[in-house]
Amino acid sequence: MSAQILYGKSFVDSAKQKLRSLLSQRSAKIVTVxxxxxxxxxxxxxxCVTARDLGxxxxxxxxxxxxxxxxxxxxxxxxxxxxxxxxxxxxxxLPDEYKSVLSCISPYKDLDCLNxxxxxxxxxxxxxxxxxxxxAVLELLRFYAIDLDGKNVVIVGRGNAVGKPLMLMALGxxxxxxxCHTHTKQLARIxxxxxxxITACGKPDLITADFVTSSSIVVDVGLxxxxxxxxxxxxDEVYGVCKAVTPVPGGVGPVTRIMLFENLLRAIGN
Amino acid sequence: MSAQILYGKSFVDSAKQKLRSLLSQRSAKIVTVxxxxxxxxxxxxxxCVTARDLGxxxxxxxxxxxxxxxxxxxxxxxxxxxxxxxxxxxxxxLPDEYKSVLSCISPYKDLDCLNxxxxxxxxxxxxxxxxxxxxAVLELLRFYAIDLDGKNVVIVGRGNAVGKPLMLMALGxxxxxxxCHTHTKQLARIxxxxxxxITACGKPDLITADFVTSSSIVVDVGLxxxxxxxxxxxxDEVYGVCKAVTPVPGGVGPVTRIMLFENLLRAIGN
Numbered sequence: 001m002s003a004q005i006l007y008g009k010s011f012v013d014s015a016k017q018k019l020r021s022l023l024s025q026r027s028a029k030i031v032t033v034x035x036x037x038x039x040x041x042x043x044x045x046x047x048c049v050t051a052r053d054l055g056x057x058x059x060x061x062x063x064x065x066x067x068x069x070x071x072x073x074x075x076x077x078x079x080x081x082x083x084x085x086x087x088x089x090x091x092x093x094l095p096d097e098y099k100s101v102l103s104c105i106s107p108y109k110d111l112d113c114l115n116x117x118x119x120x121x122x123x124x125x126x127x128x129x130x131x132x133x134x135x136a137v138l139e140l141l142r143f144y145a146i147d148l149d150g151k152n153v154v155i156v157g158r159g160n161a162v163g164k165p166l167m168l169m170a171l172g173x174x175x176x177x178x179x180c181h182t183h184t185k186q187l188a189r190i191x192x193x194x195x196x197x198i199t200a201c202g203k204p205d206l207i208t209a210d211f212v213t214s215s216s217i218v219v220d221v222g223l224x225x226x227x228x229x230x231x232x233x234x235x236d237e238v239y240g241v242c243k244a245v246t247p248v249p250g251g252v253g254p255v256t257r258i259m260l261f262e263n264l265l266r267a268i269g270n
Numbered sequence: 271m272s273a274q275i276l277y278g279k280s281f282v283d284s285a286k287q288k289l290r291s292l293l294s295q296r297s298a299k300i301v302t303v304x305x306x307x308x309x310x311x312x313x314x315x316x317x318c319v320t321a322r323d324l325g326x327x328x329x330x331x332x333x334x335x336x337x338x339x340x341x342x343x344x345x346x347x348x349x350x351x352x353x354x355x356x357x358x359x360x361x362x363x364l365p366d367e368y369k370s371v372l373s374c375i376s377p378y379k380d381l382d383c384l385n386x387x388x389x390x391x392x393x394x395x396x397x398x399x400x401x402x403x404x405x406a407v408l409e410l411l412r413f414y415a416i417d418l419d420g421k422n423v424v425i426v427g428r429g430n431a432v433g434k435p436l437m438l439m440a441l442g443x444x445x446x447x448x449x450c451h452t453h454t455k456q457l458a459r460i461x462x463x464x465x466x467x468i469t470a471c472g473k474p475d476l477i478t479a480d481f482v483t484s485s486s487i488v489v490d491v492g493l494x495x496x497x498x499x500x501x502x503x504x505x506d507e508v509y510g511v512c513k514a515v516t517p518v519p520g521g522v523g524p525v526t527r528i529m530l531f532e533n534l535l536r537a538i539g540n
Contacts, residue, residue, distance in 0.1 A: 158441055171434075180446050
């Protein structure tokens, strides 16, 4: 038996079409804010390509390397007050001394769900933006008509970007949620009990055939590297055992980018 | 076999002694803010008795029934700015139209962890105040030398007061955490797999003997009523099966009150 492969592309194509028709008529604009870091600038460039493809203006603010938290906050606050700006994306992660910057992003323009008020809205399950990667996981599952209600969802990884928000969001979808991590005992046994197993560790081949059954749906959010190639947490042998699996690359990854624009849509709605 | 009963009283006695010695020399003051509701006023009265017992001044602000969210926010902001006030407790729950009031509590005086910034600190596991009831659960377990690291913790209930924050806080203690609720299937089976089973549903006798094993440690945070008497979620028969259990009344309940003063100590430390 071979697993169904849950590709992200078909979802991305249909989501882009929807977003293009909803966003292009709104003259929306997003602004990225970050330092002159090669990875970040590459990310911004690629984000702006997607933005323009969706009919959204995109600008990058490059910070002076000597900018203090107060300086950055002033810039972000001005963007928050600027009625021509609909969405703000601040470089992540920033060093700890810039923590206060996140409170300066208007919760109504906070495309990455970084402001504490946005986090609290997510925590309480209130309307608002959601972190892009866990949102991508849930939307991709929804695209493939995989319902979470009453299902046993096991999440491997408890990071702030994926595991922790996904735990709350999956709970909001009425899943019974278990979160595993480096201190978990009998990890394989717990994972085998999952209807839906979501892994976000960045440890290539962590999830082997003994972690799944023929009814497991596996969502691979891991991003590691093997011989210079991106590689998920899920070993190849799993593809021969489980019911369905999202590939890496080509699964959750491409969906994540699009979710920032789902948040833009929510932000504009506010 | 009969379970060890994990009473709250011995912990409360020792915690009070510690808090009294640390707080009484600080001339600390707490203020409660709420409407003229009988239950709330009774709670405030009793809270002030505990406060004075610990050498802490306690005042109650009773709101005019016509006070708007802005009015209440102005009062809470003034208390937040008042250097003679160290802790603020706002009536819970307040109707939805008062949601904005929570942001007006200084995160440095927020004894109930209600401000979105306090919630975000809890979410990220940063230093700060914590919600009183889940904090009481963890402190009571610590008092009885029950370590959560690597343990399977199953929480029944996903409410904002207990289940949801406890999930995050138990994860911060390196437990593998499962959250169950009304949509969970095979609840008894999942609960039997717990090293530590924590229930916070307010449904008397929900947890029966088939939910536990002889090695289960059971924490009963349920508060229901049977024949006018307070009654936990845990049925009497469980006491004959599990390894240890917190009683209702006399378990987590008395510890919860004290935790507001643990938060006061953290607040003063800021």
